[in-house]
Amino acid sequence: RSFLPNKIMIKEDIEDRELLEIWLTQMAERKVEIKVPQKGEKLRLVEMAENNAKITLKNKQKSNQHIIVEMKEALKLDKLPRKIECFDISNISETYMVAGMCVMIDGIIKKNLSRRFKIKTVFMQDDPRCMEEVVERRLKHSIDNKDDGFGTLPDLIFADGGITQIRAILTAIHKVEKETGKELKIRVFGMVKNDKHRTRALIDENRNEIQVSEEIFNLITQFQDTVHDTAIGYHKFLRDKSMTKSALDDIKGVGTTKKALLLKKFGSVEKIKEASIDEIAQVKGINEELAKNIKEELSKN
Numbered sequence: 001r002s003f004l005p006n007k008i009m010i011k012e013d014i015e016d017r018e019l020l021e022i023w024l025t026q027m028a029e030r031k032v033e034i035k036v037p038q039k040g041e042k043l044r045l046v047e048m049a050e051n052n053a054k055i056t057l058k059n060k061q062k063s064n065q066h067i068i069v070e071m072k073e074a075l076k077l078d079k080l081p082r083k084i085e086c087f088d089i090s091n092i093s094e095t096y097m098v099a100g101m102c103v104m105i106d107g108i109i110k111k112n113l114s115r116r117f118k119i120k121t122v123f124m125q126d127d128p129r130c131m132e133e134v135v136e137r138r139l140k141h142s143i144d145n146k147d148d149g150f151g152t153l154p155d156l157i158f159a160d161g162g163i164t165q166i167r168a169i170l171t172a173i174h175k176v177e178k179e180t181g182k183e184l185k186i187r188v189f190g191m192v193k194n195d196k197h198r199t200r201a202l203i204d205e206n207r208n209e210i211q212v213s214e215e216i217f218n219l220i221t222q223f224q225d226t227v228h229d230t231a232i233g234y235h236k237f238l239r240d241k242s243m244t245k246s247a248l249d250d251i252k253g254v255g256t257t258k259k260a261l262l263l264k265k266f267g268s269v270e271k272i273k274e275a276s277i278d279e280i281a282q283v284k285g286i287n288e289e290l291a292k293n294i295k296e297e298l299s300k301n
Contacts, residue, residue: 004028009035011046064107067216074212075202077187081156082106086191086223087134087169088160089119089127090231096238097122099134100231102223103154109226115150116234128168131159135172143180158202159190160224166190166205191224199224240268248272251297253290261285262294273298 004024013036014020024032037043072080084104091097097119103110117137122129135157141150159165169188177184189210194200199221202210212220247269248259261283266272272280272294280291 004032006031007033007035009037009042009046011050012036067107067219070213071216074210074216075156075187075189075204077156078185079155081187083152083154084156084158084223085138085154086158086160086227087131087138088224088227088231089130089134090235091119091125091127091130096235097125097130098231098234098238099130100227100229100234101134101138102227102230104219104223107219109223111226113151114226114230116230118238127161128164131161131165131168132172132175135169136175139172139176139184143176143182153184154186157186157188158220158223159188160227162190162192162203163205163207166203170205191220247298251294254294258283258285269298 004027008024014034017034021032021034024034035042037046068080068082071077075081082105086102086104088100089097090100099117099119101115101117103113105113115138117134119130119133121133138150139153141148142153146152157169159169166188173184173186173188176182188205190203191199192201192203192209199217202212202220204210248254248262254262262272262280263269265283266275275295277288277291277295280286280294281288286294
């Protein structure tokens with residue numbers, strides 16, 4: 001929130017409360033206190049706020065349960081799709097091939113359960129094969145170790161793409177079933193996009209388009225956007241990391257600390273390239289001679 005109150009009342013004490021008060025005071029530019037009331041009107045207000053939060057959460061859960069019941073009917077599923085996973089592949093010209101996975105539980109997208117993958121066995125631009133690899137690895141995670149970060153197997157998988165991606169996921173499922181001797185019973189649907197890269201429809205393994213309500217459609221679109229951002233974000237992270245490593249790490253005299261200070265001041269390697277020697281020399285620990293060397297080395301890239 002942009003507005004910070006003078007007093008914040010909480011039900012139970014928290015670690016580093018005094019430090020948090022200092023930080024909030026600096027942000028608000030006036031004194032902000034965090035109180036833990038033990039009795040009286042203030043305690044009653046805290047309890048009322050907690051009860052209101054519980055009611056709000058309960059209502060939200062009811063709404064989401066309605067969505068997954070509707071989704072079960074629309075997709076003709078045998079059981080409620082309580083856990084849904086979505087996968088997307090990101091690569092540009094066969095470089096930094098990665099995938100993103102996002103999770104929806106009981107109709108709520110859980111960003112903290114998102115996972116990122118580096119493609120390990122595909123060495124050319126082949127999105128279906130990348131999808132097959134990633135889904136196979138993900139399924140084996142849960143089968144081999146149910147207590148790892150992937151948790152239980154999904155009831156439903158959405159592919160960011162059409163029939164080729166659906167078939168790739170089904171191939172991965174069948175391979176894992178054959179290896180483990182277990183029937184996984186995971187349904188797969190594709191999220192087809194229009195010319196503007198927006199979700200147009202859901203399709204099944206037989207290319208049948210499935211009609212869903214606007215509420216479900218909006219949720220699926222949000223799900224697709226989330227997994228797309230996860231995959232693209234990881235691709236960008238690896239690309240930027242590689243650029244930063246090749247550009248700065250091999251320059252004599254530029255260690256981890258100086259590299260961090262340079263990137264903090266200029267924001268990117270490209271901005272450092274554009275900076276003058278005097279501007280680079282203003283960074284703590286970098287003299288004019290080192291600034292000249294940095295400028296010369298970066299100009300070679």
